[in-house]
Amino acid sequence: xxxxxxxxxxxxxxxxxxxxxxxxxxxxxxxxxxxxxxxxxxxxxxxxxxxxxxxxxxxxxxxxxxxxxxxxxxxxxxxxxxxxxxxxxxxxxxxxxxxxxxxxxxxxxxxxxxxxxxxxxxxxxxxxxxxxxxxxxxxxxxxxxxxxxxxxxxxxxxxxxxxxxx
Numbered sequence: 001x002x003x004x005x006x007x008x009x010x011x012x013x014x015x016x017x018x019x020x021x022x023x024x025x026x027x028x029x030x031x032x033x034x035x036x037x038x039x040x041x042x043x044x045x046x047x048x049x050x051x052x053x054x055x056x057x058x059x060x061x062x063x064x065x066x067x068x069x070x071x072x073x074x075x076x077x078x079x080x081x082x083x084x085x086x087x088x089x090x091x092x093x094x095x096x097x098x099x100x101x102x103x104x105x106x107x108x109x110x111x112x113x114x115x116x117x118x119x120x121x122x123x124x125x126x127x128x129x130x131x132x133x134x135x136x137x138x139x140x141x142x143x144x145x146x147x148x149x150x151x152x153x154x155x156x157x158x159x160x161x162x163x164x165x166x
Contacts, residue, residue, distance in 0.1 A: 016144040020151070024140060027065065031100065031138050032158040034062040038102065038134035039160035051104050058102050058136065065138060070101035074109045080135040080159055089135055092155040100138030100156075133161040 038058040051073070059067050070090050077087040080103055089103040141153035 013146065016147050020142045020144055020147045023143060024154070024156075027138065027140050028156050028158070030061075030063045030065060031067075031136050031156055034058045034065075034067065035134050035136045035158040035160045037061045038104070038136075039132065039162045042104070042132045042134065043162040043164050051108050054104060054134065055102055058134065062100070062136075065100060066098065067100040067102055067136060067138070069109070070103040070135075070137075073101075073103045073105075073107045075107060077103075077105055077107050079105050080133055081161065090137065092137065092139070092157075095137055095139040095155060097139045097141045097153050100136055103135040103137070105133045105135075131161050131163055133159055135159040 035058065038054045038061075041054050041057050051069070055069055072087045072090055074087060078084050080089050083089055090101050095101055136156075136158050138156045139153055140156055142148040142151050
């Protein structure tokens with residue numbers, strides 16, 4: 001009994017860490033897959049005049065994780081690989097825990113929040129740089145209270161840059 005009482009807290013802590021680590025790996029996989037699907041959709045149809053199809057696809061593939069458009073993903077935004085003024089992706093601190101933001105470059109949404117009626121300007125892809133990218137940032141936090149006191153919340157950032165096909 002004494003040995004069990006000494007070992008049990010350590011085993012329970014290891015079990016909780018394994019459960020939350022499994023959740024972290026699953027979340028990364030789902031968010032990464034959603035990002036790739038969104039970028040693939042843009043690359044196959046660069047003539048689309050709205051980001052709505054991409055946003056819906058990323059949310060759908062995100063497997064229930066609350067993802068929404070990044071407020072900075074509008075016309076005139078910057079490349080998330082080289083963010084700069086005027087509209088860079090939202091910073092990690094601004095993302096609420098348990099939520100994610102979808103950032104599309106080049107975006108076609110004309111205002112914040114994104115066009116609710118799926119109206120937008122025609123997508124303009126530069127003839128010299130035919131790449132488009134989708135970035136998803138998701139703020140993950142541990143589920144177990146014991147683990148959350150040890151491990152802070154993490155921001156999972158995945159980005160997919162693809163070459164458009166004409």
